[in-house]
Amino acid sequence: MTVAASAGGDRRRRRRLGAGRREALVGYLTLSPWAVGFLLFTLGPMVASLWFSLSEYKVIQPPRWIGLANYQRMFSDDLFYRSLKVTVTYTFTSVPLGILAALLVAVLLNQNIRGARLLRTIFYLPSVISGVAVALVFAWILNHRFGILNYIIGLAGIQGPDWLGRQQWALWAFVLMSLWGIGGNMIILLAGLQGVPASLHEAAEIDGAGSWRRFQSITIPMISPVILFVSIMSVIGSFQTFTQAYIMTGGGPAYATLFYLLYLYRNAFSWFEMGYASALAWVLFAIILVCTLLGLRVSSSWVHYEGG
Amino acid sequence: MADGTATVERQPRPAPPVAPGSRARAVPSRRRVGRTLRTGLVKLVVYLAVLPLAGFIMLPFIWMLSSSFKPIGSGIRFPPEFIPRVWVFTNYPLVFDTIPFFLYLRNSLIVTGGVIVGELLSTSIVAYSFARLRYPGKNFFFVVLLATMMIPFPVTMVPTFVLFNLIHWVDTYLPLIVPAFFAPAFAVFLLRQFFMTINRELDDAAKVDGCNEFRILFQILLPLSKPALTTVAIFSFTANWNDFLGPLIYLSSAKKFTLALGINYLRSFRGGGDLAPQMAAAVMFSAPCIILFFLAQRYFVQGIVTTGLKG
Numbered sequence: 001m002t003v004a005a006s007a008g009g010d011r012r013r014r015r016r017l018g019a020g021r022r023e024a025l026v027g028y029l030t031l032s033p034w035a036v037g038f039l040l041f042t043l044g045p046m047v048a049s050l051w052f053s054l055s056e057y058k059v060i061q062p063p064r065w066i067g068l069a070n071y072q073r074m075f076s077d078d079l080f081y082r083s084l085k086v087t088v089t090y091t092f093t094s095v096p097l098g099i100l101a102a103l104l105v106a107v108l109l110n111q112n113i114r115g116a117r118l119l120r121t122i123f124y125l126p127s128v129i130s131g132v133a134v135a136l137v138f139a140w141i142l143n144h145r146f147g148i149l150n151y152i153i154g155l156a157g158i159q160g161p162d163w164l165g166r167q168q169w170a171l172w173a174f175v176l177m178s179l180w181g182i183g184g185n186m187i188i189l190l191a192g193l194q195g196v197p198a199s200l201h202e203a204a205e206i207d208g209a210g211s212w213r214r215f216q217s218i219t220i221p222m223i224s225p226v227i228l229f230v231s232i233m234s235v236i237g238s239f240q241t242f243t244q245a246y247i248m249t250g251g252g253p254a255y256a257t258l259f260y261l262l263y264l265y266r267n268a269f270s271w272f273e274m275g276y277a278s279a280l281a282w283v284l285f286a287i288i289l290v291c292t293l294l295g296l297r298v299s300s301s302w303v304h305y306e307g308g
Numbered sequence: 309m310a311d312g313t314a315t316v317e318r319q320p321r322p323a324p325p326v327a328p329g330s331r332a333r334a335v336p337s338r339r340r341v342g343r344t345l346r347t348g349l350v351k352l353v354v355y356l357a358v359l360p361l362a363g364f365i366m367l368p369f370i371w372m373l374s375s376s377f378k379p380i381g382s383g384i385r386f387p388p389e390f391i392p393r394v395w396v397f398t399n400y401p402l403v404f405d406t407i408p409f410f411l412y413l414r415n416s417l418i419v420t421g422g423v424i425v426g427e428l429l430s431t432s433i434v435a436y437s438f439a440r441l442r443y444p445g446k447n448f449f450f451v452v453l454l455a456t457m458m459i460p461f462p463v464t465m466v467p468t469f470v471l472f473n474l475i476h477w478v479d480t481y482l483p484l485i486v487p488a489f490f491a492p493a494f495a496v497f498l499l500r501q502f503f504m505t506i507n508r509e510l511d512d513a514a515k516v517d518g519c520n521e522f523r524i525l526f527q528i529l530l531p532l533s534k535p536a537l538t539t540v541a542i543f544s545f546t547a548n549w550n551d552f553l554g555p556l557i558y559l560s561s562a563k564k565f566t567l568a569l570g571i572n573y574l575r576s577f578r579g580g581g582d583l584a585p586q587m588a589a590a591v592m593f594s595a596p597c598i599i600l601f602f603l604a605q606r607y608f609v610q611g612i613v614t615t616g617l618k619g
Binding site for chain 1: 350351358362364365366368369372383384385386390434436437438441446449452456458459461462463464465466468473487489493496521546550551552553557568571572575586587589594597598600602605609
């Protein structure tokens with residue numbers, strides 16, 4: 001700490017520089033738990049994953065470099081295409097429908113109605129128990145002969161389909177299930193709606209704008225950043241659907257619900273194809289990245305940022 | 309859902325202008341009456357739209373609870389009963405007889421408890437670093453931290469397994485707990501946002517009094533951050549309590565299963581694996597999360613809004 005070499009009397013300056021250094025030292029020290037974790041559990045594994053993806057690796061023997069063979073293998077892998085198709089179809093139906101439904105519920109709950117708090121609680125409730133319990137309950141509800149859903153549909157005189165047993169229906173059963181879990185997005189959108197200044201609505205009302213017009217021209221632009229955010233997060237989450245498919249259908253019938261992550265999981269942990277699984281993971285990452293960037297790019301035409 | 313999309317157009321459309329002659333005569337301002345009637349009508353439409361949707365949300369919960377009191381074999385009975393005709397209370401004890409439920413409960417508590425302790429401890433320190441200290445590269449690291457939230461779990465899943473396999477941690481709880489001691493990004497972000505709202509003058513005053521950074525963090529910031537810490541803890545609890553893929557990958561011996569795996573394991577048994585006991589198990593498995601949610605609702609909402617909106 002011999003920073004201030006000048007003659008005495010400059011102790012204050014020396015101390016301040018020392019304090020800056022000390023703060024930096026403490027800063028790096030307090031940052032280190034994250035930094036070490038980042039290296040051990042994120043960056044390190046990512047580098048390793050890239051290396052595995054270029055290798056043949058079946059755990060028992062060390063990885064053997066095979067270049068791009070794993071990626072080439074995907075081109076001729078029918079199940080890869082199927083799982084990708086299942087996941088993409090699911091994502092691009094369940095996410096838009098889910099956000100539309102979440103927005104609808106948020107708008108409804110944003111009206112000044114009695115019991116809005118209780119209703120908000122009800123809509124969020126499914127989000128706290130996602131996973132195994134949900135899968136088990138829905139497996140029974142969706143049962144085509146003894147489930148309550150087809151019974152209710154039957155009351156209207158319609159013969160409900162064999163939701164989980166037929167190729168053309170199974171994925172739609174998952175979409176329906178995903179709509180049950182819109183609560184998280186709904187809460188974010190509701191907070192967004194509550195952040196729209198009332199003065200804007202009042203001004204528009206004085207100008208004679210009806211409520212639909214105000215919704216279109218004020219509400220939607222004002223919450224568009226929030227809509228963009230929940231869309232991106234939902235797409236990322238949706239590409240990683242796993243538990244429901246693992247428990248309810250195991251990917252069937254005839255691979256109709258073979259979600260990408262389920263296929264990846266089987267490659268890695270049932271068949272110990274760690275190299276191929278890593279390549280699949282990187283393709284998934286690339287797809288998610290492209291979707292996110294594309295979403296951000298397209299969004300600039302419709303997302304409105306305050307003061308920018 | 310057909311229900312939901314149909315109402316999209318219905319709701320925001322303004323209610324038809326109402327000009328009721330008879331009522332208006334009684335009150336001086338005709339316009340005001342029209343207005344209250346109009347808002348009343350809007351409210352009615354809102355209820356008509358939202359209540360069926362809420363019913364759709366509640367249905368699986370009611371189904372799960374009521375079915376847990378149905379006799380074995382109800383899964384193949386038609387028509388399905390909403391309220392059991394015969395109430396049976398043996399499904400719950402049957403679950404305990406079929407799988408070591410309390411052992412799994414203990415295992416789940418070990419994992420979630422360990423994760424919560426690790427996460428609170430490590431994220432407090434790292435969030436303090438991001439919120440309060442100045443050093444070169446901090447903003448860069450913060451951007452990296454935010455970016456890691458976007459990285460899908462599957463990308464790191466395989467090598468992380470290989471790593472834990474290498475050090476013989478597979479089939480222990482360590483792979484599920486230890487990473488939480490290295491400041492998961494989501495929780496750091498949430499806590500950092502909260503620290504930023506606490507007045508810096510408090511730190512400065514403490515510094516003048518000779519407090520070092522750790523005392524500032526532990527004796528000033530953390531006691532003021534109880535809401536944020538609670539939020540982190542409950543999110544971490546529900547996430548790990550419900551986690552299925554993690555335990556599925558790392559736990560192989562049946563006596564080490566967490567409840568999430570155990571409930572799924574239950575299905576493989578005869579009798580105890582019937583649909584009715586399955587529902588009993590599902591009720592017991594989801595009850596802690598539901599109760600926690602009702603007790604700490606505002607923390608849930610706060611957490612979602614902080615990380616959602618300010619992201």
